[in-house]
Amino acid sequence: MSKCTIDHSLEDVRNKLSEQSTFLPQDIYEQCKLFLDESLDQVMLNEVFHLLKKYDLASDEVKEQKNIELRKLI
Template identity: 55%
Template sequence: MSCKIDHSQEDVTNKLQSQKAHLPQSIYTGSEKLLKSNPDQKTLNELFHLLKKYDLAAKEEQLKRNQAFEALFAEHIAK
C-alpha cells in the first residue's frame, strides 16, 4: 500500500474523523493515540491508506485492515 502522495497529519486526522462511525472503537482510539505520538511520514501514509474508504470495504477487508491497524499501533505506540 505505498503511495506517491505524502499525507499531512491534518489529512490523516480528517480522514480518521470521516471514518469514525465505521471503525471499531479500539481502532479509532488507537489511531488517535498514534496521531498524538508525532508519527513519521511513512506511518502517516500507512494510516491514511488503512482509513481510506474503510466504510466501503467488504467485512473481510475491514478485518484485514483491523489487523494491520493493530500491528501499526503495536509498532509505534507505548515504546
C-alpha cells in the same frame, strides 16, 4: 494495500480518521487518535491514511484485514 506516492499530512490523516470514525471498531478509533498524537514519520502517516481510506466501503473481509494492519501499527 496499494501504495501511492502522495504524502499525507497529519491533518489529512486526522480528517480521514474522523470521517471513518463511525465505521471503525471503537478501540481502533480511540487507539488511532492517541497514536496520531505521537511524533510520526511520513511513511507511518501514509500507511495509516491508506488503511483508513475507503474503510466504510470495504467488505467485511477487507475491513478485518485493515483492522489487523491498524492494530499492528498502533
